[in-house]
Amino acid sequence: MDPKFALPYAGLADYYGFSMANGILAPDENWPKCEEAVNKALALDDTLAEAYNPQAAVKLYYHRDWAAAESAFRSRDPVESELCRDTPSLRHNFG
Helix, strand or coil, rough: CCCCCCCCCCCHHHHHHHHHHHHCCCCCHHHHHHHHHHHHHHCCCCCCCHHHHHHHHHHHCCCCEEEEEEEHHHHHHHHHHHHHCCHHHHHHHHH
């Protein structure tokens, strides 16, 4: 993994979050890894929309900080709307 490229770190954080939510990985061992990956992604590129969902999950499920989770979800929206204006996948997913 390229240590200067943020997207793989966001993907890794997503993997950890998905795996814990579906009982594949143990939460106690893997929330810190998820948090480390999402923090690295955002440190490299704080405009990366893909990093804000796992950041919100860490805040919500690991730290139980609802206000911080809401802030992370809201931070994603302006970034995501810029990245996903009118793409074929957006039209496919949302009609």
